Amino acid sequence: MNTLPLETTLTDWLNRLQESGYRSTDRCEAIARVILSSQRALDPVEIFDAARAEIPGLGLVTVYRTLQKLEELGLIQRLHQEEGCRRVLPAVKGHQHFLVCSSCGMVRYFEGDNLAPLFEEITRQTGFAIQNHWLQLFGLCPACRAASA
Amino acid sequence: MNTLPLETTLTDWLNRLQESGYRSTDRCEAIARVILSSQRALDPVEIFDAARAEIPGLGLVTVYRTLQKLEELGLIQRLHQEEGCRRVLPAVKGHQHFLVCSSCGMVRYFEGDNLAPLFEEITRQTGFAIQNHWLQLFGLCPACRAASA
């Protein structure tokens, strides 16, 4: 069980960007680093604030533009929550899902759900051909659990 | 297996609104009817257009205000999708989840997932105390399945 999806690294991301014809810049690298090193999903302004520590002249527009590129390449994805859907996370790889702390926002990735029997049952009852699924778990991480006790 | 969550009716909704101190108006009833009679999740503008067939003078602001009330009372909820999260549906009751046609958008409700063993395994491995979960299935409804064959 990993905190980051199957050892995604900064150089992976920078390579993927370069392969796709994007250029390597200090801003892009700083933004990628912020996202990859966070334990929780961050929204564009949070990423902006964190990256400006490294790149003082950075503009918020550049954060938005970089997020578009990363999303287009499937390197990040949005975390959907009741409170909103603008925070992003390194994308899951293969068959992983998110596990989100409802107190501090920390995210872990997990795999190993076996929903196939449920899907068969639903297909039998509804005639839907199931293509994919979203599974997201919310709970208290060990630290927040300890803090609240 | 239901199309609507456990027989939600228009009069249920209107009663709930009245009990909560809201007044009964033609606009609110029209908006509620549009949402309850749709087979798919609608966004505010779609609701606006459909309800204006019945109430020509209706304003989009009233749709937004009515959606706020319905959401506050837990009668509707947003459908989260890659393309956006502004469509709404009658809220699930108890332990139901959505099944969404990725072609026509039709939604059905289902229950009967048994994730307890998965949750125990995850708690053992991560120390997270799992509080709740989101499960959403995407696939082709029988009609779209037939149409694509």
Next chain:
DNA sequence: TTTAAAATGAAAATGATTTTCATTTTCGAG
């Protein structure tokens, strides 16, 4: 019937994101 609270629509305000544009930076060709 009266009246206070709630609802309404139009217009203005807000907040998030995208586009435009002039300038700078990157990177491969020479």
Next chain:
DNA sequence: CTCGAAAATGAAAATCATTTTCATTTTAAA
């Protein structure tokens, strides 16, 4: 290296969804 075309950047303006304001109308309860 040195150029030059393409990509990236920041500031400001534009866009889009949603909320707020405000003057007026409607509802429901006395």
